[in-house]
Amino acid sequence: MNLWTVLIIIFVFWGILYVLFGRKEEEEEEEGLAVDIFVIMWRTKKLLGFIDKIAQKYKRFWKVYGTIGIIVGFGGMVFVFYMLIKSALIAIKAKAQVAGVQLVIPGVTIPLWYGLIGLIVVMVVHELSHGVVARAEDLPLKSVGLVLFFVIPGAFVEPDEEELKKVPLVKRLRVYAAGSMANIVTALLALMLLNYALAPVLQPAGVEIVQFDPKGPAINYLHEGDIIIGIDGHQIKTVEDFLNFMNTTKPGQLITLEVLRNDEKITVKVPLGENPNNPGRGYLGVYPSQHIVSTIRHEGIVLPLAFALYWIYILNLGIGLMNLFPLIPLDGGRMLDETLKEYLPENVAKPISFAFIGIGVLLLAINLIPAIRNLIG
Template sequence: MVSTLAVILAGIVGFWIVLYALFGKKEIDPETGEPIEKEEGLSVNMFIAMWRTKRLLGFIDRVSRINPRFWKVYADVGIILGYMGMVYVFYALAKTAVQTLQTKGQQAGVQLVIPGVTIPLWYGLIGLVVVMVVHELSHGIVARADKLPLKSVGLVLLAVIPGAFVEPDEEELAKAPLRSRLRVYGAGSMANITTAIITALLITYAINPLLIPSGVEVKGIIPGSPAEKVLQKGDVIIGINGQEIKTMEDFMEFMDKTKPGETLELEVLRDGEKTSVKLTLAEHPDRPGKGFVGIQPAQHVESKVGSAKVVLPIFFALYWIYLLNVGIGLMNLFPLVPLDGGRMLDDVLKEYLPEKIARPVRYTTIGVGLLLLALNLWPALMNLAG
């Protein structure tokens, strides 16, 4: 039986072969006969497609001139948060990497962001578009506020990962003072965190008052757990052993009283229909002596003012905008080039350390970073492989 991962990989390779055949032809410099990158339009290499335009540069200039001092202070805060986020992400990935090794890949690390596969299609796409737009506009606005020139803006596709970019003049950026460079690098994640905070406020004060908790949704099932052959992704648990479950707190409080080997009768909503299922709990991997179902739970909600077809999509769109801005914004601070965190660390090492010390530190960081990423991606890839 062909695995899900094999089908996905075959589709990706086929897509890039066709795209490269149609758009992979390079422009040739008439003087040197060498291929050159297009300053505008679509250029395609194998597994990398970039579309460049200069049309948004005027807009970025206008925004940066509104209050250049504000943008510099904003970017300075981004530098501080950038280094704090760098330490946090490194620690978090190191911690989950250890858990991955201890559980032999059963403990989830980072989650792959693939709309329609690992996250909802349309809400995921909306969230990713917002992440990319605010991130790259912030890079560009801060660069122009510091008088650094931009060459183009555009969209990029790296294998299956969509993105956007603001392309600074790299020579001018390299000659700029360290603080200016750090401002530009830190501005992207600063925009993501700011967007996440604004979105969280909207959810808390504008959307949550319109919603009512109505059970715990199964967002994912851990392979090999008691839930694997009993529950389905999308099930909504509304009762356990006759006790009503409306909130995550209800669910966690009930599970905190359970023991390994205990059999539970769950009342669930599946495709809009009520059904009852039984499962026998395993022992919780992180809490010895406690029962373990093996699901990734999430609060299920309904609209208490009607208009569910309007209220709920707005809620889920804002939720995924919040979640992806936090996750991707922080992940971008991981100290690994070409991520912004990696560039922030690399420039500081070059500025303050002699090359004979900076180089081994840089290579060690890259090696450790790649190892941590591999360990954190292992469970996600195994889940895709089925």
């Protein structure tokens, strides 16, 4: 089943769902299930007591946490803006063949189950953190809930926006910054568990191909899931080994790969293309991932746990940072917009805010176009 067939099925599903259960304009549910165009939303007030209990018991801690979040938030905003400019320039130089931002679609661009686990953790810690910090600042919450937007699952905590507008800037910034702060902290915790608890019992055992550049030569010779363990007689154990070897190659060079395919060792010869980011260097056109094996028994437990922690780390760090990008409705955009309005006259703040929105949309478009093009082939 190709991507277009899947998209047609999804559109038909949403059309039928909206016709049967779609919410009327005058309806605004405070609790329960609501269906709108490409959105299913479930609200409840039952978890508000739990959030309030956590917030009130450690109120001082959450305020300090939120303040640190503001510093991390603005620092992350600058970092993400810089990285997107850098990757946009690379994409332009490579004539939009290299994606600076990857779409996060479980089962398509990331592993299905590990991706779903990672995304669930991202959503839960992000929204819970928003809610807890809001209650620590004595801001009321309307509801919490789950949402499905098109095919993307999500969670939310719904503060009282009118009350939020009335409090001092620092309190608003704490609430906005809390979500990404939680994601970054979670990413660091996952990384620590990987490095100190699991890394000692894991060892690198080659480079797994997880995706192809459709314009690269490898797509004609290799399969997704192939594990490269050697190139031209050189042992390849890590992604670093693979990249270091590729940096010694030239366009047109014929290389011999030792590959594990379905636990069978095979040899594959591939003529290299030219690296779009580094002219004069050879290019295989694969997206490599570290293949690891366990050095102890119970590999069926150790490896899934390691992969789950890896994707929890990657997705929390990546999504947490992207959420700080200064583009409304992202938290970073709201932080910047509120700060500009606080310290600058409206006739100055508004043009600056619009300029960031315009530049932000342009940067995202430049970075996403190659990813979308690769996805639809």
